[in-house]
Ligand SMILES: Cc1ncc(C[n+]2csc(CCOP(=O)(O)OP(=O)(O)O)c2C)c(N)n1
């Protein structure tokens with residue numbers, strides 16, 4: 485487990501660093517919301533899940549997808565708006581889904597995934613399929629009505645949901661202390677949801693908290709809330725590379741970099757293994773980048789295809805990509 489946690493963090497880190505290069509090169513037109521610095525959260529939580537379990541993500545979701553087992557080449561192709569992407573370029577970086585990996589949805593609508601998670605968990609509990617549903621969201625989501633409605637139903641009906649708040653200290657440029665009354669765990673406790681705040685930089689700490697919450701959900705014990713205290717090293721979105729916003733101190737960023745999740749886990753892995761993993765990831769990412777960049781972009785005339793779950797096509801006779 486130690487090695488695989490390191491591998492996942494390293495994969496997310498290097499995947500996003502290469503993605504930022506592709507944003508700069510004009511290959512990812514939307515830009516991205518990098519999760520660099522926060523990788524231990526996705527890594528630790530998804531390590532506690534079974535492949536059939538389901539996650540819902542946010543606008544900052546690449547790490548969640550990779551940790552849940554999505555194919556990195558198809559994720560990058562999606563971000564780059566290519567037809568080989570996990571959603572044939574309909575989801576992009578902000579709104580991808582990958583049903584084959586149990587990623588039902590990533591929504592840029594802050595806080596709404598928490599309500600959708602309650603609905604999926606209700607369906608899952610009714611079907612008795614034993615699945616656990618994880619909803620990832622940021623500190624900016626915790627005062628959204630939809631999120632609190634989701635908490636209420638999940639608690640009332642004892643649904644198998646694990647709510648994971650990635651408290652990275654900011655919602656865009658707004659510091660959490662200026663935006664959130666009370667505490668994040670207090671919101672869960674108000675509904676009787678077992679709630680904990682943990683060190684989100686250490687994947688083993690996150691994994692332990694997630695494993696406890698997943699076991700509770702799977703055994704019919706209802707929802708949990710885990711607040712993971714973490715930090716993003718990069719801007720809210722890559723537009724900050726140009727915008728140069730000034731809302732946090734370099735010393736604050738440097739202090740969080742002292743507790744880099746990749747370094748924390750690297751120190752637990754033997755040097756030879758680490759070198760092998762690093763080399764494998766670079767080789768994999770060379771292929772991933774090549775695959776994404778060399779894939780074709782969709783034809784604008786197909787824009788309305790793939791909108792319906794039934795497969796209904798607005799134009800007949802279009803070949804699948
Ligand atoms: C309902 C809603 N309100 C506002 C926005 C604009 N918006 C996009 S990201 C964001 C900040 C979200 O902060 P947080 O939840 O802490 O996530 P982080 O970006 O820190 O990962 C905001 C306000 C939105 N997408 N949806």
Ligand SMILES: [Mg+2]
Nearest residue numbers: 622623654655
């Ligand atoms: Mg935030």
